[in-house]
Amino acid sequence: MLRSLDIRDMLIIDRLELAFQPGLNVLTGETGAGKSILLDALGFVLGWRGRAELVRAGAPQGEVVAVFELPPGHAARAVLDEAGLPSGDELILRRVNTAEGRKTAWVNDRRASGEVLRALSDTLVELHGQQDDRGLLNPRGHRQLLDAYAANEVALSETRAAWRARAAAEKALAAAETRLEEMRAEEDFLRHAVSELDALDPRPGEEAELDAARRRMQGAERIREDVARALAALSGEGAEGRMTDALRWLEDAAEGAEGGLDPAIDALGRAMIELGEAVHAVETGLAALDVDPAALEAAEERLFAIRALARKHGVLPDDLGGFAEDLRARLAALDAGEGNLADLRAALEAAETHYAATAEVLSTRRHAAARALDAAMTAELAPLKMERAVFETAVSGGERGPDGADAVAFTVATNPGAPAGPLNKIASGGELSRFLLALKVCLTASNPAQTLIFDEIDRGVGGATADAVGRRLAALAEDGQVLVVTHSPQVAALGAHHWRVEKQVEGEVTTSTVAALAPADRVDEIARMLAGDTVTDEARAAARKLLAG
Known part of the structure; x- marks a missing residue:
């Protein structure tokens, strides 16, 4: 879980200290106030590739410090052990960027590479947004997501073992054939x-x-x-x-x-x-x-x-x-070569048969899981006002490998009778956000140790649909931590913790600040989101109603 984020001299942020909490954390503010800068800063300390110039104008360097809580057995501990870095219940990431572009990182006060940061980030944070090509929108990861949904660990392990045995048998036969050819040349x-x-x-x-x-x-x-x-x-x-x-x-x-x-x-x-x-x-x-x-x-x-x-x-x-x-x-060996080859060919055939059998079991499980996922997605899409949309997990024959011989792709048809296609090719912005959220709800197992971040995933939706989006985000946050950057008052009202991002201009200097909102301040902020620049009593009343649930 992300406990705190300390940002200094990054873009338009002078000094900012944020203490996040478990549950649903919402960040709101006007467009351009700097909400995305927070994600840029978090991505920077996690080693993500982003903007080239991050240091605030006039500052010699920018710095971001992120503190995470690591419960026993957290996957980040294994990454730290492999990298030879100290580990404990607290993980402190610090990264500095000089005005000249030189970047230096520390993990628990020990120097670390960007590669180590990225390996840690995979265990600490999961980001979802409309351009989520690193996650649910990337077809390369769909088979892995389906296997996680189907709990295919045992079937995958058996298939991988069968693939290794088949590869070893194939290698042994090829080596024996090569040796036999060499010996025949000198017979x-x-x-x-x-x-x-x-x-x-x-x-x-x-x-x-x-x-x-x-x-x-x-x-x-x-x-x-x-x-x-x-x-x-x-x-x-x-x-x-x-x-x-x-x-x-x-x-x-x-x-x-x-x-x-x-x-x-x-x-x-x-x-x-x-x-x-x-x-x-x-x-x-x-x-x-x-x-x-x-x-x-x-x-x-x-x-x-x-x-x-x-x-x-x-x-x-x-x-x-x-x-x-x-x-x-x-x-x-030459005289016995043909007999040995016959034995090795038989061993390879047996390994092929075993691999095919394990891959078939895995494929059967995937087809069953695909049907279950499609049904779960149908149930999730209805409250999001997409009851006419069709989600399908396509499982087809693919290239054989250690993970079986299936290709998996998540496809959608937004209207009955319309052709199905990839998520990011068929769905519009608002539809895509809801598809991604529904998928995340269906695919996410309870993992309280990982922070989920949704960047304006509710864009393009409002009213009852926005409320449904917010309730699903809140459900995801019940056993963990979710950070949401949102323009939706319905989503913001469901947050357990609320921050407002504001941009200030003093003279010719622009800075961005973030303030934790007390209950009364939340009323005004949600009223602003409902009414715009002029906050009316009616807007405040509506805001109180949203907050009351």
Whole structure:
């Protein structure tokens, strides 16, 4: 609910403070007094796009402060939370416009963007007037209004979920078809590569093993001759034979040497043992250096084949096994592709069927709600002196989407037999106002947290019709807050709170003021609305009668 509006240096307003109340608040005044300026100022602080030049002539800047009351659970609290702004039971909006055109806004004393202001305004205020192309006159919003009237939240949620599931199934099928086409383009490569890899069957680490074996076998060819010469030098005809001869000669001579050769014989015996071990080790090493030329050739061929295949596919030799597994998986997916596509097509068909069913349920509810709304509108139009007018909620086939496959439009025929058409194309100014009011009465659920504003929606009507308009506005205000800018005394008399807008000229300066009217002042104001500039006793009597109801 809007609690207060503080305006400074905006257009022809110098300083103005208004404290609004729950119920029906009416603003009256002569044409040109500045009633629309109040709405311009409120729209400015709410971030609406309006006049380019709002600052009062001669002032450095203009400022508007609006204070709203936010009950628990109010939709504005979610907007504040999403924007990272503080929230509580009171919401203070402040916006400044400099003479140079720079605009700055604050929400609860925190800087905020115009986008945040507009998001908040959608939850705080709803404006209706004869040029209400943002609201009831905008055909794009008619389906949403009908769904709200029909309480279609559950059916809408199910339809949206079905649409998302259908879209996901469609996306999965398209992706699978694309992948299958890509794999078919490389099918020959896949089959040849897998066959080649399967035939070679490389193991991780095998390339290093083969390289080491190859180098070992190549090295054996180079050193085997030297090792054989060493063995010949140590054994048989070599050192071992000479040492054996020497030991035999020393042992023969030992008897005549009286023990003098014993150390030499002992040392030579030990040397013979060590030499024997050396000969055995060299024999073992030489045997190990026996290389099979066929084995070397086979090792080289496999090593070169592994390296060539790795270069061909741009992977490391040790990664060939994993690469082969990947190719086998792609080939298996290709072979199973048609079966997968069949499953995905079946899933999409099932999702389509489910979406069609939920959309049909939603459409059925909309058609039923349309008939109920048309009947409710007929009942509302009769007291507004439009009993011959025909209102119809047209529900037709539209483009499929998350909200179903229906197009909804509110149409009217002002006279029997006349063709029906859009509200803003068929109805005249006065008729349009009454259609909009009747629609609002039918469509508005109890929402005491939102302020409804009607800008001269009673224009072009009078007498009993104006009284009916006023009573419907008062009914809308019973559980909330309604602000009405009006020229109708019948509507003004039904207000719970009354403000008069006046324009004053002092010298060459024009200003607009707003005064809250006491009961006696209300009599004079309504009498002025009835009689014009000259207020008579008869007009005052009529005004009192209107106020008495």
